[in-house]
Amino acid sequence: MKRTYIADLKDHVGQEVTIAGWLYNKRSSGKVRFVLVRDGTGICQATAFKPELDPAIFDLCDSLDQETSITVTGVVKAFEKAPGGFELGLKNLAIVGVSKDYPITPKEHGVAFLMENRHLWLRSSRQHAIMRIRHQVIRAVRDFFDDQGFTLIDSPILTANACEGTSTLFETEYFGEKAYLSQSGQLYNEAAAMAFGKVYCFGPTFRAEKSKTRRHLTEFWMVEPEVAFMDLEEDMDLAEAFIEFVVQRVLSRCAPELKVIERDVTKLANVKRPFPRLRYSDAMTFLAEKKAEFAKSDDEELRKLSADILKNGPGDDLGAADETAIGMSHDRPVMVHRYPAAVKAFYMKNDPADPNFALCVDVIAPEGVGEIIGGGQREEDLSVLEGKIAQHGLSGDAFKWYNDLRRYGSVPHSGFGMGIERMVGWVTGAHHVRETIPFPRMMEKIWP
């Protein structure tokens, strides 16, 4: 069947075309029928006038239920008031597959109901727009690294040992031995960087922690660049250039989608280098000031936030309230660097200027999204690394191959990991990351 996509209607004004899609909605007024069809590329209104049409076809228009798959033939007209700016003067219509009692009506629904119908929810215009933005984010990620000479070296998903030794992993059986679903490709990335210089990996990542917040998924997609001979400062340069590129690319390529989801794009337009860089110790001072400031606020929400700021105490990792306070106080992402070494992973290199702190960075997005990037400079000295592995109570045997990277021509190197869903969540303003992945996997939720 020769068919025309709704996105291409602008090239067919005055011509008769056939659109193949699904009934999005229909409206009527006396002897007029408006049949709204979506085909994945857009929504188009086909208009039927009773006196000008075969009565059987006109009646067929009335019989259509939401999401019935149909083909519609007619002449394309430019019509400003129609969704998309074009309409079809309906000449013929055929049902491909009926749809009875489609659960998602064009009205409000609750999250639990929509999640149970995720396989159908994806047809809704808001979800459709978010997935198209996700696609462009992923394209931008690949283009950014590809254009800068990075080589894509994907890391394994099945691994024999826990990478960082701390997180809860999904365990599976591998020919009689225990195996785990990867929680990061980083260790393998380091090996790849010693072979290719500049590398990145991009794939699914798994975390079995019983986390239940709008920022968490048990299965999410992470992109991780790793570069040999790169230090922390250059790592931060890379991270901010990367974020700027991705955000600006979405702004330039996804204007229609951003409009559908009613995203305030002025906030994204601000996302230009340089981003503020804040030492952990300075972040502590900043947070103490914010805590005092918010405590005196008239806004009850801010007073509540104030109570939770610096809850973790000095020397600890930042809490959720701390990230929120930092994020909301800036109009672009903030890079917090040099956290206390004690709270960071074993592979982080200590700051030679003060070994109590690690050469690491977290990028905190504005608008309450929280951390979108975590990274840093890796420890390249074999004996120091072995000491850290022992200190963290990890098995030396498990890291034999990893230590080889320090044994054979070790070099300073750095990298970071960015969660695609959090990035998409920030760019789209989605309330929960579950809307930014087609089929979210969450605590006790693996269906559909």
Added chain:
RNA sequence: UCCCGGAUAGCUCAGUCGGUAGAGCAGCUGGCUGUUAACCAGCGGGCCGGGGGUUCGAGUCCCUCUCCGGGAGCCA
């Protein structure tokens, strides 16, 4: 694992002081020649999450279980 909130029609919700169950949308029937989540009139639709208790009487109060949502910790 912990803290908070919730469960009433297919969906989203209301339900006063404890007194026999309501609306909008969806569905069905009809009306309207330009609709924009169209509108107007009419009709059908209920194990009030499960169990127990208090009471003459429980959707409503108490206990408990189940499920769902939000958050904390942890993280991207």
